[in-house]
Amino acid sequence: RKEVEQDPGPFNVPEGATVAFNCTYSNSASQSFFWYRQDCRKEPKLLMSVYSSGNEDGRFTAQLNRASQYISLLIRDSKLSDSATYLCVVVPNSGTYKYIFGTGTRLKVLA
C-alpha cells in the first residue's frame, strides 16, 4: 500500500458545484497534513493545513479522519479558477523532516 494515495481524477464539475476529494494515508502515527494546489507547469502552493478539528477557509473545508486514516478537501461553489491539481501531503512522524506527497487529484471546473 502506498504511503499516501489519491484518486487521480480528473473530476469534471460545472461552475458552482460542490466537489470533494479524499486522500488516504497508511501510517497511523502521521502527525501533520496539508493540501496543496498545483497549476499546470507551476510549483505547488499551500492551500491549507488540516487540523484535527477540521478547518475552513472561505469556500474550502479540510477534514481529518484519524480512525479511517484519510483527509478530505471540500470545495463549494466551484470557480473556473479552481481548476488545478490538488496534492495532499502527510508528515509521517514528529521529528522527521520528510513530507510525503500524494500524486494529486486533477480538477476541471467547466463553464
Place this chain on the structure above:
Amino acid sequence: SQTIHQWPATLVQPVGSPLSLECTVEGTSNPNLYWYRQAAGRGLQLLFYSVGIGQISSEVPQNLSASRPQDRQFILSSKKLLLSDSGFYLCAWITGLSSYNEQFFGPGTRLTVL
C-alpha cells in the same frame, strides 16, 4: 518576507553532460531545505533534504548529489545526466524543527535531457 529562488528556470542538456541547479532562500535563517523531482504526470519524489550546512540526507540512490555550502543555498548536481533525469526540479524550505510547519516551494527548474 521569505522568498525562494531557483535557476535556471528551464534547461536542455545532452545525455552525459553535467548539471548544477541552484536554490537560495531569503528572509529566513537555518531553514530545512529540500530537493524534489516531478516527472511528467507524476507525483513529487523527494531527492534530498538538509537540516544545516554540510548536512545532506539522500532519499533515492541515483546519479544526483546535493550540497549545502551556505545556510541558505542548496545545490543539486550531477556529473553525467541520464535521459531519466528529465523532469521538474523543485526546491522547498521549512522553518524551525516542527513537522507542523508548512513547506514552501521555489518556482522550479524544468530540465529536459536529450
